Amino acid sequence: MSISRWSRRRFLQGLGGVSLALPMFESLWPKSAFAQAMRHRFLVVVKAGNGIVQEGSEAGERFWPRSVGAITINDLKVTNADRTTGILGDYAPRLLMVKKVRLPFPRNSCGHAEALPQVLTAMNHTGGTSNSPLALGRSVDWLVSDKLNGMGSAPLTFMAGPTNTYIGNGLSWSAPQQRASAERSPMSAYMRLTGLSSAPPEVQQLVANRRKSVNDLVRAQLRDLSSQPQLSTKDKQRLDQHLTAVRDMELQMSCDLEADRIAAVQAISGPEGNDIRPEVVRRFMDLTAWAFNCRLNHVATLQVGPGNDGTQYTINGTKLPSFHWISHRIYADGSDGEAIPDAVELHHQVDRLQIGMYKYLLDRLESYASPYGGTLLDDSAACWTNDLGDGPPHDASNTPWIIAGSAGGTLRTGQVVDHQKKNINLVLNTLINAMGIRKTDGSQTDDFGDATLAKGVVANSLTS
């Protein structure tokens, strides 16, 4: 038994043990065994609604950079500062922006309700006149969760929005026609993720401390054993995998959300309320980044607002009309109504708010160090999309996708790609490959979604 091991345990206990943040762990922890084991990758998709202000609508282009191809920080922050995506300037080299992604299946009734089930499934829906048609396939977050979290594990499914609404949550599908229930309360989500239940916090703390003491010893034994020269390579690999499992477990139980963010989660009252929506979005983003960092989950989706987002966002101190009305340019959810002055500008402002919230997610992922070098964002594919292309006429052949992070170097970032109204399944195939999920013969996954759709991935999107 080395002295340093026990010294560290006592050191941690002296500092309060479990509430220590991860960077402290990373600096103290020899990472060779973990780093050599299977690489962790993470997928998060944030979806807004009601379309964006972009080329092809009456409003003209106000979202995308002025040119496709390679982008730099300067391109976004200076040349395209007036465009919505200019907000993401600092992340330009780590962005893969995909314009004009088509949702291929009919939207004969309500455009929102029939687009939403397609976004992550690339499948048709049950249709009809209902305002909540069901997807006919499982969504990509569940497929990836099976691979990265373990078979049968559920991805995180969040929604910032009300329970009772015309079109509810519908981004995540655990199976054909089985809509995954979205968690709407950040506090409930936090409680669930930490396993906190009725036990008082001090009891939870005691359990965490006790397990940490045990794990310190077990981990040291595994490391000592694995270093025995007479072990075969296969035995060492198996022990390293075991060590990784212990390490992941310890991260999970010891790596708590920062105190100020816990307080922010606890401070939310009435999480389904209109005025608190951006705050709820940010708290879910806090939880997503923290859960990824602690290996509590590898996959998350976050739906911002209901299917036809009627949130009245407050921008620059002014509470706007319903975002859905703005997207229709009239004071109505239908096609008849009094025009909203400056509706295009207001829509653009909401777009900027949405992308600003997305940038908050990237900032959170960027704040955690990766054991592989770089940050958690580098290990992730952090996506933002909208299930419609624009306001009027709610086109769905030109939906936007922005992917940040390279998922461990698998995505070719620093570029804007015109998808030329090819189908959504190609984007989802790109994400599946980015997560390291290939076909059994090792070739690229190209067949997610409806079997009638042309197979493939987004052009030039993968590094291998």
Place this chain on the structure above:
Amino acid sequence: MCHLGTMSAFMRTGPLLLIAVLAAGCEGSLVGPRVERPVDPNLPEGAPRELPSASSRAARLSHVEYENTARDFLGAQASLGITSSFVTDATSTTFSNNGGDLNVTATQWTDYQTAAENLARLATLDTAALTAAAGGTLPGTDREIIAALGRRAFRRALTGDELDDYMTLFADGPTYYATLTPRLAGARLVLEAMFQSPYFLYRIELSTQVTAEVIPLSAAELATRLSYGLWASMPDDALLRSAEDGTLLTADGYTAQVVRLLADPRAKAATQSFHAQLLEQSKYADITRSTTLFPEFNATLRESMRQEQVRFLDDVLFAQQGGLAALFTTQSTYVDDNLARVYGLTGTFNSTFQKVQLSDGKRGGLFTQIGFLAAHSTSTASDPIHRGVFLNHRILCAPLPAPPNNVPPLPSPDPNVPKTLRQRITEFTGAGTCGAGCHSTMINPAGFAFEHYDALGRWRDTDNNLPVNASDTYFFDGTARSFNGALELSTAMAEEQMAHRCYTQHWVQFLHGRGLGAQDTAMVNRVGKTSKDDNVPVTTILRLLVESESFKTRPAEVTP
């Protein structure tokens, strides 16, 4: 920790053991002391040595082994069911105890953590529980208690550093378990750590000293290999003592332990586990039949099938001390009222199993029992192809290649031309067809022998209103043997080296907890021949295998 008993034995042993024990000291070491090359007492004089095959130095316990170890550590009378919620191991081998292929994933680790905490709780419910966990006697000092617990958890004496580590942990116990006495609290925390230690979860073999081209296992490593081989569980106190005082490393001392272990009920359970896996007993639970076609079927029949096999094995292997031939040909079995109906037995039967003689010449041995026949059938018909494949693979270890891809299904019968299933299969796979290579001489003959038994294992004389033909010829190691029916095939198998070699080969894998190695061939051939020629009991086969040099050593070359 030095027990007087240990010292007494120490004084009785010879100079070699004196060196060994001194090297180990009262506290243990991870690497065993140098020992002499163990000699196989059963190897004929002048016969070439049988060297060991490569195996993992860190073989993870299977769930069965974990469950048994937990039971025995706590001194419980029955299994605790603590592994019932464990994530299932993804094994592809015949037996689940191929420890070199078993991993610990994050999910498995969570299971281990929870199980460890539960086991530690049970072991420290009170002083009596802790005493049992310590091996029946609770030493006087905390350090001695830790040593006693560690000796049983790690199957060896703890090193001085390990004792220090656990003493530190022990002192923290009251912080986390304030309602327990300090001693119980400390022991509970220590046990939580021990049950999650790799030295508990894996069978570790770190010895490196090469002696006469092999690495003899240390006494503690040998005790562990022996107990997990014969019991699928941890060594008991007597075995640990024999390792500690060195008698296990003597020929007589080792044989005495082998005989003792084989006579223990745990050896019966392990032998049952071996046969349950070999014979795919778990399939019995999935058997379903239409009660219109098979009115004898009901849901409780599945367990009756399993019970029949279990009771038959216990009787033949242990009560009768039978050999492999007896397993194949004994014309008695155990039935309840469920099975009696399927067998068509006359008499009075109820839910209590009773031994019956099957003297009508239609049944005998394992392969005419209802469970085997029903599990290797389709839901409506006998399944000669899969019955034949099973016998070739599992019972004869015949070199059967994998089936080609996209094997077309058997064509539907022509209602205008009545044929038996055998006739249809022969036309589709027999001589002159593309499947002739494997089917006509290997798969089909073995499967056709069972055509007198339908999809539930009932006897039949006709198939599709045509007479059953259960005669054929099988080539055992190239020698043709003709037979008529399953009983004659079973008898032929019992008389041929091929099945004895195959059975021995399976036992080598099970006892070692690894796959078959290239060096195993000579030992498999020798013991298989003894099994056939001398018709030795199966327990003797086990004894011959664990007394081999191969079992007590590791190969000298470094495993890459």
